[in-house]
Structure formats: C-alpha cells, structure tokens
Amino acid sequence: MTFGKGHHLHLIDGSAFIFRAYHALPPLTRKSDGLPIGAVSGFCNMLQRYVEANTGDDAPTHVAVIFDKGSHTFRNEMYDQYKANREAMPEDLRPQIPLTREATIAFNIACEEKEGFEADDIIATLAVQARAAGGRCTIISSDKDLMQLVGDGVEMFDAMKNTRIDREGVHAKFGVYPESVVDVQALAGDSVDNVPGAPGIGIKTAALLINEYGDLEALLERAEEIKQPKRRQTLIDHAEQIRLSRKLVLLDENTPLDFTLDDLEVREPDPEKLLTFLAKMEFRTLTKRIADALDAEAPVIADAPPLPDAPKMADVPFDAEQYEHVGDTAALQKWINAIYEVGYVAVDTETTGLDEMTADLVGISLATAPGKACYIPLIHKANRGDDLFGGDELAEGQMPLEEALKILTPMLEDPAILKIGQNMKFDAKIFAQIGITVAPFDDTMLMSYAQHAGLHNHGMDALSERYLNHTPIPIKPLLGSGKSAITFDKVPLADAVKYAAEDADITLRLWQYLKPQLHTVQVTKVYETLERPLVPVLAAMERSGVKVDRDTLSRMSNAFAQKMAGLEDELYGLAGRKFNVGSPAQVGEILFDEMGLEGGKKGKTGKYATGADVLEDLATEHELPARVLDWRQLSKLKSTYTDALQDHINPDTGRVHTSYSIAGASTGRLASTDPNLQNIPIRSEEGRRIREAFVAEEGKTLVALDYSQIELRILAHIADIPALKEAFARGDDIHAMTASEMFDVPMDEMTSDIRRRAKAINFGVIYGISGFGLARNLRIPRAEAQGFIDRYFERFPGIRTYMDDTKKFAKEHGYVQTLFGRKIHTPEIASKGPRAGFAARAAINAPIQGTAADVIRRAMIRMPDAIADLPATMLLQVHDELLFEVEKGSEDKLIAAAREVMENANDPVVKLDVKLTVDAGTGANWAEAH
Template structure:
C-alpha cells in the first residue's frame, strides 16, 4: 500500500461500516420479502438499503465522515482455520433465502457510491482493524459503525465505535463496562472466556467476569499463565494450567490482524454523493417503491417507474392513478353528497373510514366520514370540525360550511345497510361501533386488516400504514403532521378542513386499493374459508359484545384494594424481618443487594447494566431451593399487580354513560387466532390464586339478571388427542375418565383408584406442558423438583405416548419445509423463524408444535361465537365476554337454564360440519350473581 498521507491525515474522519452485521440484522429484523416480478428474495437487501440511506442522510455535524467504506466478510476459510481447524465450526450455513442477497448488498453499497471492500482469506473485522490502525497512524479519526464486541479491542486513541442499533457511542469507558478491562486488555479477557458462537475454546468454566478479575489481578494474560500455580482456588488453578496452550491459541484467534494486505489507499475512500441515476436505477430494479420515491425526493430527481410484474404478451391494464393524485372531494353540500351516494350504488361497494375525537369507540364523537369507490375517487365529509386552539377539544363552535351530522347519517344509512352494497374498512370494527351508536348497522362488510391477517399472520403487522407501504408502495400522510405531538397536540376536530380532507380521503382510498390487492390473494393462498368463516363474521359479534360491556361493582373493588394493601403491608413486614433490615421491596436494585450481596444467595447474574436480576424466574428458582424471602417477594409482587392492574384501575374504565366496563377485542392480535383484550385486559385476570379469583367477584350481573359462564373442558388436550391420533387419550375422553389420573396411571403404573394427588398433579403438569413444548427445566420449575427427575417424567411420557413425539417431529418438519403450519380449519400460521439457529430456533419450534393445537381451539370458539347470536336470539340474554376457552353471558333470572342448554349445544358442536373430531367436546357451565360464582 502506497503512502497516502497527503490524501488522508489530520482533520479527516473515516467511518468503517460493518456490512456483514448490517445484512444479518436486516434479515432477522424484517419479515420475508420477495421481488414481485420474479420472486427473488430481497428482504435483507431492503433493510440493508434503508440502513444505508439513514446512515448517509443523518446529520452528524463535526462528526460527519470525510471518508467511509462498507466492509464485508468474504466467503471461505481464513488464516484462523489454519491456527485452529474447529474455528467457527459450529456456525450454521446461511439461510437459503439469504444467500442470493449477499451479492445484492454489495451492489447496493456501490449504488450508494460508498467504497465496498472484501478480501479473500480475511474477515471483515481484520480489514476494519487494518484500516483503523492506518488511519490512526495517519493522524485521522475513526468511527467503527458496529456493535460487534470483537471490534472493541480497537477503541481508543482516536478510534471509537457507534452502535447503530442503539445509536450509542462506544468509547473506552463503555468497553470497561462490558469487559471489566480497558480496550488494550479485551483480547486477554476474550482468550480466557472463549466464544461459543465462533467456537473459540478459551478456558472451560471461566466467563467474562472471572476473566476480567484475573487479568486485573495479574496485569496481562501471559503473566497470569506463567503464575497460574499461585492461584488459590484449586479448580481455577488446574483449569489454567491444563489449558494454557489452548488459551494462547484462543488469544491468537480473537486478536485482530492489523496487517491485512490492501491494494488501495485511504484517500480513495473519500465520501462521494450518490449518483441519482445509478442509485435510483438500482432501487427501482429491486422494486423498492417507497425508498425509491424517498431518495428521488431527497436528491431532487425524478423517480423512475417501478415495474413489479413480469412482461405479458396480452393487453396491459390501464395504469391506475397515484393515490390522491386526482384530488379528493370535500363534501360540504347535499348535491355532492347525493352524487357520491349514486356512485356507491353504481359501484356496488364502498370503502369507508371515520375520523373521531377519541380512540374509545364508546365515547368518541364523529368528526368526519371518508368514502372511496375506485382508485382516484375518494371524498371526505366533515361534520364535526370545531374552532378554537389551545386545548385538545377546541371551543366547541362548529366551523361553518359543514353538512349537519344527522342529515349526513340519514343520507348514508340506506346504502350502508343495503345488503347489495359491500362496505370495506381497515379495522372495520372501530367504524362499525361508531356508526352503530348512531343507529347504523353496516352489512355486508369486508375488512382489509383481517384479509392481511388471514394471509400473513406472523410475517408482519397489519396496520394500514405498513400495508400501504408494503403492498401499494405508498407512504401515508402521518397523523402527527396534522395534530402535532406532545403538549401542543390538538384533536382531529381542530384540524382545518382543507388539511383534513387529503388525509382522511387517503385512508379510504388506501383501504379500497388494499381490498383490490388482497381479495384475489385469498383463494390463491387457500385462506378464503378462514377469512369468510372465522374472521369477517366475527366483527359484528365482537362489536355487539364490546358495546354491551359488563357491570363492575366499585364498592367490591374498593374493599378488595384495601384488603390487598393490608396483605402487602403484612408481607413487607415479613420480608423485612427475613432480610434483617428495612428496604424498598419494589426496588429491584435494593432487593438484589439484599439477596446476593448481603445474604449471599446464588444466581442473580448481572446484566449489561451491572445490576442484579431479580426477575420472576430468578426468584422462583431461589424459592424452589427453599429460600423464604424470594418466595414472599413473589407473593408481594402478585398482590401489588392485582391491586394496581385491577382493583385500583378497573373503576377508571367504567363508562360514565353506561356504568359498565367495555373492553376491546383484537381479532388480528395473536397469530394463532386467539383474541386479545385491552382497555381493560380481562384475559389475564389470574384464576389459580384465591386473590385472583376474587377479582371476578367484582364483575356482577344487572339487577334481575344472572351471569352464566360456559367453559370448554381441556379443549387443547382433546384436540391433541385427535390430531396426534392417540388411542389411549381418545378412549379416555370418550369414556369420561379423569384424563390426568389416566395419564399418571399410564406413566407410573399406578391404579386410578386411590391415586396420590401429587402423582396426578405431576401428570397434569406434563399433559398441559407438553402442548407448549415444555422442557425438563421448565417442568422442574413448575413442580419444584430436580431437573433430572422432571426430564425423566417427560421421557416416560413420550415412551407411553409415542404418537405425540411423532406428531411433533412431523409438524416441525412440515413447518421447516413450508414455512407455515395449518389448523384443522385451514388457518395458516406462518413460522418465519423455524429455520434459524440459536435460541430463537427452539422458540420457533415450540411455537410450530403448539400453533395447530392452540389455533384449532381458537378457531372452534370463534365458530361458536359467530353462531351464538342467532342461536340465542329468542332468549333474554346477551354474550358479554370471551376469555380464552370461556364465554360469559348475562341473562334474565329464570332463563339461565334455557341459555345453558342452547349455548352448550352450539359450543359442543362448533367444529362441525367442517371437522368431525374423534373425541367429544365438553362444556362446563355455571350460574351466579357475579363472575366468580358463575365460573
């Protein structure tokens, strides 16, 4: 390499970007994405380009780079494999869909006009080290853009690091915080601790903390090894003596090479602006519409056309206008509204969206309604915009020129309730409830959020902004552009109508175009039945349940809150006595100091911040070892959560107009089809503890009525028996035998009659745990028994029920091949992480095993809920809540038994005719004045 001092020296700032880290971060952070024209995987390339664009457009002031390069690993072995042939032997092959993206990221780097460097036989870290050292020697500053711990040995004397994930600078102090030593001794610590990811052996049993302590005590690695005989701890002394040469090899493996041969000068890495034609051409070729438009706007260039379909021999469809390009109508007179209604009738469909004063559908007031019937045809009908500034609600005086709310609703009601006209929405349940409160019940309906959910559950989110960018290449107007944020935020009612119109009309037009995009995809992806029978019909059912709400007794909650406060105080006294001093029980820091510093208990490994962990898992492990203090802290935390989350918070959710609590259900939350409940969350009220069960006492029936609870009995175990075809379990369910006692009898060879309750409890824990892929560690924690004993139980279980192991293996194999699993009813549950390596793979595997079981149970209760309104129409009853496998109703006194008979019939036959289960579904029922009595 020739001298480049004249071109690079004092005042220059070199940025070295760890390109390989960028690629893998982009790949794992984003869902799979393929180029529409040919199916080429480009998800990692998209993420990589977005990160590069953010990098080149960031304003850095005096830290701005004068020179920059993106450094990549070259495929193949390096000199380290000659030092240690097992180096990186544990690393899995890159995922199949990532491999073709590697060369594309190099192309992307060059398209951004940034130097792209990789050298055969050398790792990216060595190239970065060489460039950093030479730039430092030349008098320049260096910033390494990476979070890779191996590069921290380079920090100092003009070299620092920027963690691109956290946006945090890493200097010598941060290195000491992570490794316990300065940058100059990082290699010594790494040599001792080893690295399981790169298969660097290190010293067995010595981690980072111990390694740092040894290096700080002895000064450096070689001194430590030469004086290992002096170490007092016998096991540590023996480890260092026996593994001295392996530790020295490890040091050579982790030491970066600052002498990598380079055939270019530092001066050649000077920053250059992207050439618009080259960069935009590459982005358009990748079919990144949104980024192409964003880059074109920034560079002041015309965005090239993005072609996303292969050439066709036939006639081409006319190009659709851009969203909002043709302008949007603002409807402020009756004649224009009448013309829009005529267009809706002619089209036979309309996309609709409402603008309101609140996200709470039960209290929100209408501000406007937007409609769209075709691409380029959308309008906004303002009805509630007000004058005034300075607060969220304005003065209340309506802006002149708007049509009256009652007149607009009266005109729209016939078309919105016309069964010949399809109403399309994005998260339509919200708009459905808003209009239902005004006497309009929309039917029939289509929901683009639920279409996306049926198609892409587990791959990406289903919000309109994300769907618009992903499937339409359109970036929606951000709401904060209209209402601001923070203390200066205003309500939508205060937004000027001329600004509100393009925003609101855009929502309706985007929804219309998403419907056009998703509708033909449903049959091609074989999810039409799922959407039409499990998703779409649930919208009005849940809307009615949410609007009905449930009555809550505030006095009961107040008394419970006082009782919980007293119990917490008693527990605090007990905890302080066990600790031997007073401290803040709610402070993890103080608790960690008591448990691990003062009491000397094991565990509580320090995290990145250096603070002790006092998580529930850590405390449960300590409690299982027989320590009273952590057990009492767990009790205190449970009591505190019940008090803050329920007894204190529930009264704040009571609607002042109805006097009831109105939860909101998310249909497209969990990818298995389970519903989620928010504001308030009624799904997570604990029922296994006496205190948790008492919370349900506060949910009460209206005078003259009773609450009825119907709950599926062991539905997931029944589905497992069916799908895994387990004869013993199926017969037990048919005969009505105690399934947990039967399992215990099968496993442990004991008779069902007179069985020890502890043995049954263990079988029950395995029965339910196996559905979720429980490990020996997890079962040992649940049963508070040694891990070896727990693992022996699981092994025995699979010996007795080999069909379950076969089901698990087949399900995982299918998920790896297809990228998804399906429930009995056809719900497609994507498993994007199933082929990953490391800890994530275990979680993805367990999720794949559980998904068809939990998903089928969720599908069955959805089917029951959809059928229920028609079944109980003639009864003085209404459905109020759904909680996992349970439905809660309110019914007039005297009609409870009739309701149970009808509802049980619906629930127990909900799988049919789509699926004929080989085991019966059984529903338990209860009646009471409150939920606790009924359950």
C-alpha cells in the same frame, strides 16, 4: 481531488443499517421466486433517504458504507470466546447480506470490508486518516464502540434518532470523554460481544473509577488503595482479564487498507445501473420514485403479480396532493354517485382517540379506485388548541355533521354496496355509536391474517410496506407526543386530507391485492366463516361491556396490600435482614451474594437477573425465591387488576369495555386489551377472587359456559390416542386417569397431589413443555420432572408420533393447519439454536390450540341467532369460556341454548372422535358463575 482541509467524509455503518431494516420491517419475499428481500428493501430505502437528506453546504465530499466481512477477526485470536454467545444470523437474512453490498454499489457509493477486521476498525482507520489530513468525518452509527473516536473533527450521527453525538454526547453516555471510553468499556465488559471486563462493575462504577484514577493502568496499579473490599479484590484478581478486555474493545486505527480516502469521493449514481438493480429486486414503488428523482424512465417489472386492475394499480403512484377535500353537499353527492357506479368503497374514520366508547368522529375518508380518494372533515377545530385564547370554533370548509351523515348513512347501510375497511371493527363501533350499522363489509387486516398468520403483523403500515412497497404518511408528526400532543380534530385540514385519504387509498389497494389471493392460497372458507363474521359479534360484546364493582376492587386492593406486607415480614426473616422486595437488584444481592445460591447471572447493567424463570428454578429447592414469586404475583394482581381496573370503568355506562384483537395470535386465539381480561390468573385463590368484582346488573345473573378440557379432547382426536378417547367417552376424570396410568396408582387411592402433577403434565405436553418448564411449574427437581415426561410418552406413544409428524410437516411446508383449514405459518422452524426449539413447540401446539380457537369462534358466530329470543347478552370470551348476562328466571333457557351451540360448534365441518362438553355455572358475580 486529494482529501484534505475542507473535505467532509461520511462513514456509514452498514451492519446497523441492515439490522435496523431487518427488524423494523415485516418479512418480504420477491414475488417471482420467493427470495427474502425485506432487509434489502429497507436498506435501499434508508440509502435513498440518506442521499436525499445530505445536500447543501454540509454535504459530504466523500462517503463509504463499511461492512463486516466474516465473523472471525484478530480479536478471536486474542480471546476465543469473543462474540461466542451471539445468536446465529436469521436464516432469511443470510441470503440478503450480499444483496445489500450490491445495493450499495448500485447507488454508486463506495462499499468496503476487510477479512480479519471488523467494520469498526475500518471506520476508525478512515476517521483518523481524515482527521490527520485536516478534514472532517461524520460516522453514521449509534454504536457505542465507535464513540472512542469522537473529537477533533470526528462526530457521530444517529440516523434513527436524527441526533448528532459529539464529545458531550459521549460523556452523557459513558460518564467520561472519548479518550477514556476504552478504559470504561474494559472495566464494564460487554455481554453482547462477550468481553469479560471486571465482574460486578458496570458503566457508572467504571466511570467513577477512571475519573478518580485518571486511566485504567493507573487504576490497576493502585487497586490496593480502593476502600470497598469487594471492588478492590475484583480489580486485583481480574487485572489481566481487564487488560485483555481493553485490547478487545480498542479499535485498530492502523487497519491495512487497499484503498485511500480519495477513492471514496461522492459520485452521482448511474441511473441505468441503479434502476436495473431495483427492478431485479422487484421494488416497484422505490424504482418509480428513484426514476422520477433521476429524471429517468422506470424499467418495466414484468413479473408483477396478476392483480385485478393490475396495470391501473401499478401505473397510479401515491400522490397525496391529488386527494380531494370534500366540504359541501354537492361534492359529497358526486362521491356517492361514484360509489354506486362501482359497487364498493374503502372507508376509514378519523377520531379523537382510540377508545371507540368515548372517541368522537372527526372525519370520514373514502376511496373508489387507486389514487381516487377523499376526506370529509366534520368537526376539525379552527386552531390547534395551543392558543391560550383559542376556542372551539370549527374550521371553515366542513359540512355540518348531521348533513354529511344524512347523505352517507344510506350508502353505509346499503346491502348492495360493499364497504372495505382495515380493522373494520374499530370503524363499525365508531359508526354504531351514532346509530349507523355498516354492512356488508370486507376487512383487509383479516384477509392478510387468514393468509399470513405467523409471518408478520397485519397493521396497515406493515401491509402497505410489504405488498404496496409504500410507506404511509406517519401520524406522529401530525399529533405530536407527550403533553403537547393534540387530537386529530386539531390537525389542520390540508394535512388531515392527505393523511386520512391516503389510509382509504391504501386500504382499497390492499383489498385489490389480497382478495384474489384468498382463493389462491385456499383460505377463502377460513376468512368467510371464521374471521369476517366474528367482527359484528365482537363489536356488540365490546359495546355491551361488563359491570365491575369499584368498591369490591378497592377492598381487594387493601387486602392484597396487607398480605404483601405479611409476605415481606416473612421474607425479611428468611433473608436475615430487611430489603426492598420490589427491587430485582436487591433480590439478586440477597440470593446470590448473601445466600450464595448458584445460577446467578449478571446482565449489561451489572445486576443479577431475577426474572420469573430464574426464581422458578431456584424455588424448586429454596423457600425465599418461592415467597418472592408469591409477593410478585400479589403485586401484579394489585397493580394490574384491582388498582388499574378501576380506571377502566366507563363513567357513562359503569362498565368495563375490553377490546378484542382478532388478528393478534397466529393460532386464532383472541387477545384482549384495554384492559386485558384474558390474563387474570385463575390458578391462585387471589387471582380467582378478582372475578368477584365482575357483577351482574340488578335483576340479572351472570352465566359462564366453559369447554371442558377442549384441547386435551382435540389432542386425543388429532393424535389418535385410544386410552384418552375411551376415558373421555366414559366421562372419567382425565387427570386422575392419566395419574393412574403413569404412576400405577389405583383410582380409589388417588391423592390431590398426584392428580395435580398429572394435570400439569397433561396440559404441559400440549404446549411442548420441557423438563425445565415442568420443574418450575411443580417446583420439583428437573430430573424428576423429566422422568414424568418420559414416562408420559411411554404410556401414550401416539403423542410422540403426532409431535414428530407435525414438526416434519411444518419443516416441509412452512406452516401447520387446524382441522378447519386455518394456516399457521412457522417461519422459524428451520432456524438454529434456542429459537428452533421454541418454533418446534409452537408448531406442535398450533393445530391443537388453533382448532380449539376455531371451535369457540364458530360458537360465538352462531350465538347471537341462538339467543336472539332470550333476555340475554354475550359479554366476554376468555379462552375456552363465554360469559353471559341474563334476566333472572331465564338462566336455564340460556344455558340450554348456549350449550347446544357450543357442544356442536364443530359440526358439520369437522367430525370429532371425542364429544365436546360444556360446564355451566351461574352467580351474582363471575367468580360464582365460573
């Protein structure tokens, strides 16, 4: 058919789909050969969803996916810096680009690109042709550069937000209608594409100018009339640069094409061709889903990984309609019987919130085999809670809570039944709140973490996408968002059963896949000795919490506010006028426009960047940026700690209950959230004072035990540095010793400033610090800082050897290891540009930081037994420190028992050349004890 009136053309921005798929999903490799296919998987899913969604009266009659071909276009001939500052394509994405073309063709959708032109130019040309022929065009993209095309039958559709963009939508974005978008972009420039524009003029100002003067050329011709002197001069001085920018952002609507609109007619996919491609990619779930949709037979993917019950898993599709709603004793007893037949069960809880200390148990899901799952609702309400006259009546079809728990508890506590969970710490704490101790258990999140730390996150949705090729039912549509959001007990039972039971089903399947892999990749010992045993220890610590004194926090907030006011007065004097210290934009104006300091860079908004890195560089030579940093630190302490911590005090316990993430950092370090107690700054006096608010209960004392320079000791062992080993053996002040070695200063003539510099270098080297970084830390010129680092490597050459060897190992194997066998993957070690430097520094640091993290994990796991007979509780872990609460009079016994565990935590697995030592302190509050 000839394209004309009544026809509807869809143009899909291929690059947007690819990058969305790449960044939204965790890395995925083809099982048979390790080829990266995560972006291809996401791209295919997006195409399939697109095909399924676009049916009915408004369906397209013609469609094409448009791609960029190469990076050099006619715009580079106009301006050689066009897109020059774009980051290189990730190495694991590069081989996937041609596969996305193959995928498009396999779906039987037209796939177009042209050398020397961007995809946007092809889209512009086709949109204009469709409009001229009397048809309609929908551009499926949110790219602002395409908004100049909207109007007269051309619209855009943002597939990610499911919203249409018409002329009014463009006006909302740019402040002008589509015909003026190019003029606004020419003025504002584009830092992403390196379009220069007019310095200092952003989108809002550009729109004001274009609306006032009509178009860009009229504005430039009448620039002398502009009242603001700086703006006027900018337009006069940069007129040609602005005209060039307009040429760069203007899309070519006459791109020479070797195909016509008629060639883009919608075509039905060829089932054999499409399914063959999907099978070649080894997309098992998607292949089955599309085969069912096309009423075709799914090809057998022969190289499926050898899993327990592999045929069973592969043959059982996810089907939420098959999950069972358990609403009475007889039905639940059948599940208990089935669990005892197999000896294991996947368990998941649904709750009214994510705070285990305050959330109520809403229901429990169980799974005993792939596809065999149920949900036991317990306190679902009869209405959603949005009915003005609705009460709290329970929905029908639920067992009484006590009756269900009476049947479930013996099984949950039975040592003969393995309970399988995803992030089991959460569920264990929910059960603990009602007196149930869940044991023994396996945790799929921790199995993934032990195997894949550094490769991807370990949440259930990510693991399901990656290893089961299945996208779980999302929670947001069930609960809603914002003020209208509901809790899970208000979700209708039919929806709740599908969502909750699927979680247990996914968890069971992940366990069947991940458990055997522990042995294959040789991390069984890491999982069994460092990951799983930590769960009950952390759960107990989190439930204990730590007492925080609200009055102390309030007094500190007031003191910080006064000190901030004093700093503000000081800053006004340095600047010569008043300004809003909390406004990054105003700070930028003071530093770069008024003081004329070098290094000012403007972002997309036209405002100067004034992040900590920028100010730290400037603070090495100027007072004002240093004082701004001091003000910001106080502001953060006030807002993040002395103000916010008061909101985290549990009304029932009077204590703060942080939550530890075991699988947060790739190195094995624990992360603390809600609230984060690991980021309390302790380098400044004000930061250290925050710890004064953490207090002991009446009749008790806080005891802090802290490893002394554990990472430097591990570095001395791993890198085999005789001078450091000997110094530790003698009990020397290691920082003073380093200063003496580096600066040729006798120990008895050491000053605190010289020692401070050596300390910064000692710890900086562990983290691969650069001259820039050290200069910021010490607020000294970069050349001087780099000289310190160079001298350090001359005095301790073994450290350089260790760094070079570690980088080489990481590049060859894709991971580094701790002394205890923890694998930390380094996927970006072979990348180019700034990311490569970051990856190399991370690889160098990981074995040191990871080994230290493993040591303290081992200590924490052994600690409950070691202090079981003492009136003491372990409360917090912060990096290298453990905090306890103990009855007065038992402090010495606790210190002796805890120190013994901590100082020997590496034994018998690892014999260190340097003895670990632990410092101990006691006090009525944490500051005194530390």
